[in-house]
Amino acid sequence: SVTKIRSSFTTIKANIQARDSIRTLSILSHPHSLHKVKVGRCCITRQLFNFYVDKVFKHCKTEDSFVNRKISSIANSFLSVKRKLEQCHEQNKCLCGQESDEKFKQILANYEGLNVTSAAIKSLGELDILLDWIEKS
């Protein structure tokens, strides 16, 4: 699934990032990058997939039909992975800790610091940061 998500994202990355006018801020990397997280990786992954499904994709509709189809592809793939992560969580295999909770709170704070459309487009534009981090873990 991550491969399919990345290939869909790659085709619209430039289009989405061009819509992000706020260059001085990051949702996923401010103040510290995801890459600094050592423990609770599964928990953060689950929280971030929930975050993208619940909060981000619905606010990313564009006037471009091709872009909308790719966003749908990514969103439905995220939903499929989210379901699997929820099963892990229910089997106590994806437990959270203080570090992961604080990291996710920081990401939410970054997101809620912008108006919803800007925050959603910026989050979508940063998808490769998340995918890189997932593939490295």
Next chain:
Amino acid sequence: GDALLPAPQNISILSTNMKHFLTWSPVIVQGETVRYTVEFQGEYEREYANESWIPICECSLITATMCNVTEDISATVAYNLRVRADVGARRSEWGTLKGFFNRITTSLTPPLMKVIADGYHLLVELEDMGPAFQFCVLYWKKGQESRMQQKVVKQVSSVVHLDTMEAGSDYCVKAQAYVEAINRSSSFSQTQCVRVQGGTSMWL
């Protein structure tokens, strides 16, 4: 006259080897060209995006009664699909696929396969079934089925080297396709055997 245009009927999905086609019966209007438009809706759209529908531009106002939806059915979730007809300014209601479609139900066929004895080397050529496919190849010396060996082929290159053969022995091969995205395999292909005899291959 301006009778209401009937919605397309008999809407169904033909899905084989992770290629998915929506088909429907033509709407007949004497002396007129009927055009069709297709939209899809994933589980995400139903549950998180106000049940919105997404148009497929390659299947917008087409005259064919088939649409390749492979590119848009790109996650292992339940999809809804619909199609409507247009004739001039007249437009039908949407006809919707009965029940959802999930690509996990695609039918998988065994891969086409060609076994080659190149001198003492046992090689196999596999059909390129697309990026979603991997293959499990089983091979054994005839009569020694219990010592069957397996090779997983993640990407179809031109030819796969399986083994170095002993002269005068028959070697047999069969293969199945595997799709990781839906965690399903095809049935095995027919078994093919070859023999090495003094460096020249012989089909059996």
